Amino acid sequence: MERKKPTTIHDIAKALNLNSSTVSRALNNHPRISEKTRLMVQKTAKKLAYQPNSMAANLRKSSSKTIGVVIPRISRHFFSQAISGIEETAYAEGYSVVICQSMENEKREIRNIDTLISSRVDGILISPAIGTKSYKHLNQIKERDIPLFFFDRYIEEVDASKILTDDFKIARQLAQHLIDQGCKKMAVITGDRQASIYRDRINGIYETLKENGFNMESQLLIKETELIYENGEQAIREWLKQGVEFDAVLGLSDMVAISALKVLQEEGIKVPEDVMVAGFSNEPASALISPAITTVGQPAYEIGQLAVKKLLHFLKEENPMDAHEIAILKSELIIRESTIRTK
Template sequence: MDKEVTIYDIAKGIGVSPTTVSRALNNHPAVKEKTKKKIFQAAAEMGYQSNVFAANLRSKKTNNIGVIVPSLNSSFQASVLAGMEKIANESGYNLVISQSLESADKEIANTRSMFKSRVDGLIVSLASEAEHLDHFSPFHKKGIPVLFYDRITNSENSTGVTIDNIQAAQVATNHMIDQGCRRIVHVLGSTKISVYADRLKGYKYALIDRGFQYEDELVIVLSEINELAAEQVVDQIMQMKPLPDGVFVSNDACAASCMNHLKQRGIRIPEDMSIVGFNNEVISRLVEPKITTINYPGFEMGEVAMRNLINHLDEPETAILHNTNRITLRSELLIRESSLKKK
C-alpha cells in the first residue's frame, strides 16, 4: 500500500516550511502566487490528497463520485445525470456535480477540488477548451478511476462512453439526400470537441459517398450551439447563393429556433428547406412541423457510465474499465415531418 503523502513530504521536496505548504494549499493570501504554483505542482506530482474527510481515512472510501459536466442547462445533460443518479442511489453512492462552463481552467479547478475531497471515482464530459488532460494524472497515479462520456478522449488509461457520431451524422445526411436535398448546410459546435469533429466527418463522408462536392461555405461553426445562435445562422443561410435546400443542425434547440427564423422569412419547411436536428430533445416534438432528429440515449449513457465505474470500484479485477477504451451505444434517426420533402 502506498504511504499517504503529507504536507511535510511536499515541504521537504521543494525546500519550504510545512506552514507555507499548508497555507498555499488553503489559498492563503500571505503566500506568493509563484510559490503557490510551485506547491500545487509538487502536490499534484506527488499525488497529495488533503485530509477533508478524516473519518473516511480508515476506510479510504467516501462513497462520493465526482461528475464534471460542460453545462447544466441542457436537457441532454439533465437526462444523463438522471441515469447516473439512479444507478448511484441503488448502489449507495452520492454524486458531487460541478460544471466547467466550457472553460479548461474551470475544468482543472473542478478536478482539483474533486481530488482534494477524495471522490472514489470521477466521470467527465470534457469542456470545449480542454486542450490537454494532465489534470487527471493525480487520479491515475492514485488508482482512482476516471471515465469520460459523450465528449471523450482517446487516452490510454481511461474509458469513454459515447455513440458513433460519424455514423449518426452520415445517416442523417444520407436521409436528406434521399429526400432530394442537393445543398445541405451543416451547423455545429467547435470542432475541438470530439462529438462535433466526428459529426462533420460523417456529413463529409455522406456527401462524397453520394457524389456531391463538399463546400466549406455550407458549414457553420458556432462557439455555442444553442437557440440564441439561430438568428445569426439564418442570416448566413439567407445570403447563400443558390439558397440551400437542407439544414442539418447538431442540436435540437438550435434547429427549432432556426426553423422559426426561417419561417418568419417566408421559407416553407420542408418544401423549400428540410431540417434535421440532433439529440431528440423534447423541443423537437413540440414545434410544427415536428423535427427529424437523432435519438441520443442520454439516460442510458448515464446509467452505463455509472454502472461501469461502480463495478470497477466494487470489483476492480472484473470491471470493463481494464480492458476497453470505448463503449459505444446505439443511436437512431427518428424521421418526422420537418425533413420529408417526398410525401
C-alpha cells in the same frame, strides 16, 4: 535547490512506450500481464527509483462511497437525463453523487476536478468541456489512483475508458435521409470540431456526402460556432443575406435547428418544401414546434447508468488504471415533418 519530482507510473509508461494501465498491472503482478512485460516494467521502475504511493493506495481502500461527475451544462436535456441515470444507479448501490458544471470552460473544469479530488471521491465521470485544450488536470486524476471514465465526449490524448454514442454512424444515417429526400446542398451548423462529438458527426456527414457524389466545395456549407439558439439564428441570417443557396439545414444540436427554422419561416421560406431542417439530441421542444423537427434521440439515461455500473465494477475488481474499454450505445434517427417532402 529544486526538489526532484517522484517517478510516477506514467514516467515508466513513457519510457517503455506502454499504456499506464499495463504498467500498473505489471507492478501489481496482474495475471493478464506476461512474465516478460512484468519483468521489463519492474526493472525500469527500479532504474527510475519508482516508489508506490502508499498514501494514495490507502485512501483508495477507504471508500468515501461518493462518485464525482463533471458535465458541461445540466440545463441541456441530454445531460439532465444522463445525471438521472447516474444518480439512480449510484443510489441503488449505496453511493452518493457530487455534480459539477464546467459551463464549457476549461478553468472551471480544472477547479471542478480539484474540488472532487479534495473531496476524496471514489471515481470521476466526466464529459469534457469544449473549451478544454490541456489535459494535465485529467492525468492528475489518474496519478492519484482515482478511476476516470469519459461519457458522451472524450479526449483522445487521455487514456481512460469511454461510454459513448454512435455519433459517426447516426450522422451518416441523418445525412443519407436528407439526401434521400432530395437535398442537393447542405448547410451544417456545428460546434468546435476539436470536440470529439462534433468531429465524429462531421466525419460521418462528410463520408455520406462523398459516397453520394457531392462536391464538398459547392454542395456543403459549414458554420462552426457555439451551439446556442442565438448562433443558429445568426448563421442562417448571414447565409440568406449573402444570397447563399441551400435546401437543407442540419444543426448538430436541436437548439440551433429550432432557431434556423424560426428564421426561415420569418423570411417566407417553406419548411420542408424549400428547405429541410434537422437537429440533434431530441430536445423536448423539437417535437412541439411546427413543423416538428427531425432529430437524433440519444440514450442519455442509459449512458449514465452504464457509466456508473462500469465504474463500480472497476472498483470492486480492484484492477487499478484499467483504461482500455470503449462502450458504444446506439442512437435513434427520429424522422418528423421538417424533412419529409411530399413526393
